[in-house]
Amino acid sequence: MSDEEKGKHIVERKYVDDSRIIEPEKLEIGGIDVSGHWGTLVLPRTIEDFDNSMLKKVKSMPRGKNIEKCWQCGNCTAICPVAHAHPEFNPRYLIHIVKMGYSAEVEKLKDTVYFCSGCGLCSSVCPKGVDPQGVMIAMSIAFKSKKGYR
Amino acid sequence: MLHKLNEDGWHYGGLPGLQWEAENARKAEGGIARQVVEELYNDVRFEEFYHACINCGNCTSKCPPFRLVDFEPRIVVQKVMHAKDEPELLYQMMDQYIWACFQCYSCWEVCPAHNNPGGLVAILKEIAVRHGLNSAKKALEPYSKILYKVMTTGTQITPDMHITIALFKDWGPHKAELAKNIRAERAGVPVETMAGVMDKSWKVDEGTMKELMFIEKEAGVFDSVEKTLKDVTDMVRDTAKEAGVE
Amino acid sequence: MSSLPVLVIGAGPAGLRAATDLAELNIPVVLVERRKELGGAPIRWKYHSLAPDFTPTEEVLGPMIKFCKNSSNIEVIEEAVVEGYGGSAGDFSVKIRKINGEVQDRKVAAIIVATGFEHFDATVDPRYSYGKAPNVIGINELEVMISEGKVVGHDGKIPKRVAFIFCVGSRDRSTNPWCCTVCCGVSIKQAIELKQLLNDVQIYMIYMDIRTIGLWEKLYWDSMEKYGINYIRGRVGEVFYTGEKLLVKGEDTLVRGPFEVLFDMVVLAVGIEPGEGTKQVASALKLKVNEFGFLAPKIPNIHFDSGKEGIFLAGTCVAPMSVEESIAEGSAAAMQAAKLVSRTKIIV
Numbered sequence: 001m002s003d004e005e006k007g008k009h010i011v012e013r014k015y016v017d018d019s020r021i022i023e024p025e026k027l028e029i030g031g032i033d034v035s036g037h038w039g040t041l042v043l044p045r046t047i048e049d050f051d052n053s054m055l056k057k058v059k060s061m062p063r064g065k066n067i068e069k070c071w072q073c074g075n076c077t078a079i080c081p082v083a084h085a086h087p088e089f090n091p092r093y094l095i096h097i098v099k100m101g102y103s104a105e106v107e108k109l110k111d112t113v114y115f116c117s118g119c120g121l122c123s124s125v126c127p128k129g130v131d132p133q134g135v136m137i138a139m140s141i142a143f144k145s146k147k148g149y150r
Numbered sequence: 151m152l153h154k155l156n157e158d159g160w161h162y163g164g165l166p167g168l169q170w171e172a173e174n175a176r177k178a179e180g181g182i183a184r185q186v187v188e189e190l191y192n193d194v195r196f197e198e199f200y201h202a203c204i205n206c207g208n209c210t211s212k213c214p215p216f217r218l219v220d221f222e223p224r225i226v227v228q229k230v231m232h233a234k235d236e237p238e239l240l241y242q243m244m245d246q247y248i249w250a251c252f253q254c255y256s257c258w259e260v261c262p263a264h265n266n267p268g269g270l271v272a273i274l275k276e277i278a279v280r281h282g283l284n285s286a287k288k289a290l291e292p293y294s295k296i297l298y299k300v301m302t303t304g305t306q307i308t309p310d311m312h313i314t315i316a317l318f319k320d321w322g323p324h325k326a327e328l329a330k331n332i333r334a335e336r337a338g339v340p341v342e343t344m345a346g347v348m349d350k351s352w353k354v355d356e357g358t359m360k361e362l363m364f365i366e367k368e369a370g371v372f373d374s375v376e377k378t379l380k381d382v383t384d385m386v387r388d389t390a391k392e393a394g395v396e
Numbered sequence: 397m398s399s400l401p402v403l404v405i406g407a408g409p410a411g412l413r414a415a416t417d418l419a420e421l422n423i424p425v426v427l428v429e430r431r432k433e434l435g436g437a438p439i440r441w442k443y444h445s446l447a448p449d450f451t452p453t454e455e456v457l458g459p460m461i462k463f464c465k466n467s468s469n470i471e472v473i474e475e476a477v478v479e480g481y482g483g484s485a486g487d488f489s490v491k492i493r494k495i496n497g498e499v500q501d502r503k504v505a506a507i508i509v510a511t512g513f514e515h516f517d518a519t520v521d522p523r524y525s526y527g528k529a530p531n532v533i534g535i536n537e538l539e540v541m542i543s544e545g546k547v548v549g550h551d552g553k554i555p556k557r558v559a560f561i562f563c564v565g566s567r568d569r570s571t572n573p574w575c576c577t578v579c580c581g582v583s584i585k586q587a588i589e590l591k592q593l594l595n596d597v598q599i600y601m602i603y604m605d606i607r608t609i610g611l612w613e614k615l616y617w618d619s620m621e622k623y624g625i626n627y628i629r630g631r632v633g634e635v636f637y638t639g640e641k642l643l644v645k646g647e648d649t650l651v652r653g654p655f656e657v658l659f660d661m662v663v664l665a666v667g668i669e670p671g672e673g674t675k676q677v678a679s680a681l682k683l684k685v686n687e688f689g690f691l692a693p694k695i696p697n698i699h700f701d702s703g704k705e706g707i708f709l710a711g712t713c714v715a716p717m718s719v720e721e722s723i724a725e726g727s728a729a730a731m732q733a734a735k736l737v738s739r740t741k742i743i744v
Contacts, residue, residue: 014246015220032334044217047648047655050600050626069621072629072650096650100626105651128617204567206604207647211633216647216654224649260523260633262568 007040016042051101057142058098064138069128070095076122076132082115089115091122091132098139110143183241186277187233190240193273199266203227209257209267221250223257223267230270244278249289282377294382301371301386304362356393363390400505400740401426401471402733403490405478405677408436409719410711411510412460413726414733419469421734426502427464427472428492430673434461434472436512437712438719441536444543446719447578447585448612456719477673478680481507485706486740505740506706506733507681509691510726513712514671516565516572518664524564526664529637531555534564534666535583542589547661554594555660559644560587561632562603566667574688576667576716581612583665584619591623599625600659602632602646628655635662668716681707690715700729708732 007013007021020043026033058064076091077083083090089112097105113136122132190196209223210216216223226248233240251271258266278286290297366372367390376383401424404415412434415425433439435457438446443453464470475495483489486505493499515536518526526532530550533541541547549555560583565571580603587599601619606627608616619625629650636643641658648655670689678685683702686692691713694703699714710729711722 015250016218027338029338030334032331042218045220045654046217047653048657050598050657052598068624069617071616071620071627093651100628100648100651102648102651102653105653128621204604205649206631207629207649208631208633210647210649211631211645211654220652222647222652224647225652262563262570262631264569 007042010040010042017045020045047102047104049101049103051103053101054098054103054106054142055101057145058135058138061138061141063131063134064142066130067095067099067135067138070099070130070132071128072096073127075125075127076130079121079125081119081121082117086112086115088112091116091136094139095130095132095135106143110139113140113143116140179241180238182281183237186241186244186274186281187237189277189280190230190233190270190273195269195273199269199273200227200230201263201265203231203265204263206262208260208262209265212256212260214254214256215250215252219250221247223251223271226251226267226271227265240274244274244283245285248274248278249285276374279378280374286378290378294379297375297379298382298385301366301382302363302389303359360393360395363393363395367395399424400487400503400737402506402508402730402737403428403478403488403502403504404508404510406430406436406510406512406673406711406713407434407464407472408510408512408711409438409457409460409722410512410726410729411436411508412457412464413723414508414510414710414730415470416460416463416467417727417730418734419463419467421730422469423734423737425470426492426504427470428476428478429472429474430477430511432474434464434474441515442540442543444539444589445585447581448608448615450585450589456723477676478507480680485736488706506708506736508708508710508726508729508733509677509681509683509702509713510710510722510729511673511677511713512671513668513674513716516576516666516669518564518666521565521568521571523632523634524561524662524664525635525637525642529635529642531642531661532635532637532664533661534664535579535586536666538586538590538663539582542586542593545593547590547593549661553660555597557598557659558587558590558600558661558663559642559657559659560599560601560663560665561635561644562601562606562665563631564664564666565669566665567604572667572669572688574667574716575607577607577609578716578718579665579667580607581609581615581718583663584608584615584625586663587625588615588619588623591625599623600657601625601627602630602644603627604629604631630655668712670713674713677713683707683709699725700732706736 006018006023007016010016010021022041022043055067058067072092074092077093080089080091088109094109094113097109116133116136118133118137120133123134126132203224205224205228207224209227213221213223215221226243229240229243248271251268253268253272255266255268257268261267275286279290363386372383372387402418404411404425404427407415407427407429411427415427418425431440438453438457445452446456464472473492473494476492479491479493481488481490488504488507490502490504490507491499492502515534518524518534524532526534538547547555562580562583566576566579567573583601587601590597591599606616620627628646628648630646630648632644632646634645636645638658641660642662643656644659644662645654645656647653674691675689677683678691683704684692691702691709693699693709693714694701700708700710702709708729710725711717714725717725
């Protein structure tokens with residue numbers, strides 16, 4: 001079943017991630033086909049754990065060691081020329097999800113880290129000396145060296 | 151930064167849900183968007199339901215739809231808060247977003263500022279119905295039979311309470327088909343959610359019906375839902391006439 | 397020198413400082429304390445150290461307590477409350493009732509009110525399961541544990557993951573709408589102490605806003621940079637005991653994502669509210685109370701002026717504040733009382 005067809009019965013379909021819809025192709029009860037409508041299940045999108053393994057990896061790299069100083073002010077994203085053109089790339093958000101260990105979110109957005117042009121504007125404005133540009137480099141290496149979290 | 155949102159689509163934080171929201175918002179008609187905001191701000195309940203939002207997220211943490219879909223009471227209040235400057239964003243939200251809320255008011259209970267996001271959504275839904283917005287039509291279409299029943303008797307029915315399945319067409323495209331095997335299909339649904347649905351029916355006294363429809367007529371319920379639910383309102387008006395109300 | 401003493405009600409940081417200053421000016425003092433020991437909140441709840449520099453409580457309050465106990469100018473009346481007053485500035489007559497029922501009438505020149513605060517009782521707000529679920533504790537209880545050098549759960553196990561929940565009973569119309577001003581700093585201070593005590597503990601701070609005002613900001617920075625304490629922006633909707641661990645439900649508002657994460661221990665940053673003592677003294681001395689239940693100064697910016705001549709206010713009975721501010725306010729009130737005493741002396 002392709003992603004567009006999945007969960008077409010859901011009223012707020014646009015607001016549900018494809019990956020969270022479970023729809024069995026065939027579901028039978030008492031010899032009657034009840035697949036589709038009744039069998040559709042939307043998984044909760046709740047974060048249930050903080051997985052620190054990626055943070056450790058980023059922290060161990062020379063330019064990623066300052067990631068822990070970040071207090072989420074958003075100065076880096078505000079000045080980032082790439083983020084203006086490609087809002088899916090957001091240094092503040094990437095730092096936050098890696099710091100907190102939201103593994104599913106990292107998995108979803110990890111490719112956006114390569115949008116970083118390395119201009120270094122973020123590092124020049126960061127009030128806490130996080131060096132977001134360096135953290136982006138560290139992240140891009142960390143994401144590459146390890147496929148997924150587990 | 152805020153004015154950029156309207157002109158060339160400044161995105162909050164680049165989060166997936168909000169990008170297309172901002173894009174859609176720019177397509178909205180300015181006139182009706184401002185009118186919606188005007189009506190919302192002038193609603194009698196508005197002062198009680200809205201104070202100010204400090205973005206703490208307590209409402210969202212208690213919200214049942216939030217567990218499943220991308221609906222957040224916090225975002226609703228935030229957009230209401232900024233509606234004066236960005237009416238398009240609020241209007242855009244009425245398209246689909248607010249219909250995920252089912253007014254359980256958990257958010258109201260926990261809000262430290264005593265805002266009522268669920269109540270604000272209720273007002274917005276009413277505005278959508280009054281104006282006959284497409285979103286309201288689309289959201290309420292599958293329920294027109296229920297709405298008819300509720301408006302005439304104050305109660306509702308389930309498909310197996312009727313003798314023929316033909317009546318269920320306006321429950322939505324799949325309902326007539328579903329009604330055929332409804333008992334078997336319900337066997338697939340957790341039992342407790344269906345408790346009392348399959349074995350009970352309601353009989354409503356004629357006098358009660360008459361009184362109800364009279365109240366609805368006098369309170370302007372018929373007029374307010376007419377734009378969205380033309381067919382239903384016509385049917386209810388006919389019933390009311392037969393009962394001697396109109 | 398006027399022979400009439402100054403009455404100081406409450407022997408916390410503000411009261412002790414006021415009594416000490418007056419005694420050092422050779423003015424006799426009657427120090428009335430409701431409880432059996434001197435020192436007020438920091439001693440009562442066994443504060444281990446004080447923010448922002450981890451100064452041991454003993455170092456700050458010890459000398460004042462010692463002075464008040466030993467000074468010949470100070471008469472300490474423990475386990476007693478002031479029940480009523482009459483007269484005017486320079487010549488008050490007050491009724492002091494001890495817990496054992498003994499009543500004494502005293503003549504005093506001035507009154508300094510420093511009745512302090514109580515920690516918010518978290519059982520009032522059911523969402524945190526305080527008092528129902530084990531291992532949900534207040535910062536006051538954690539402070540005692542840190543003082544004893546042993547932080548363990550109800551089953552004696554050392555917690556691996558600890559969540560601090562900020563603004564419990566603060567900034568909430570359902571409970572107390574004011575900001576308690578110090579809980580952010582105190583919680584962060586405790587988190588750092590906890591990290592030093594239990595090396596491999598993971599600490600998460602769930603906050604609405606971090607309000608480490610002034611020089612306390614250093615605590616906030618250090619906690620992140622030196623101790624790796626994590627901050628999640630959001631407010632908790634529910635704490636639920638699974639039978640083994642505590643499930644904390646909330647939203648990370650920076651991610652727009654819901655979280656339901658298990659913790660071994662949940663620490664509630666309970667706020668400051670005017671205590672029983674403040675209520676009692678307000679009715680006994682007929683003082684004005686503001687909308688929040690704190691004693692209302694005549695002008696909100698001038699804390700010591702109660703609006704009644706000869707009665708001065710100091711410390712957390714006026715507004716939430718830190719220990720250092722309370723001590724300063726005690727001194728300020730003592731100065732006003734000393735002025736009054738020297739004036740009456742001239743008239744006499």
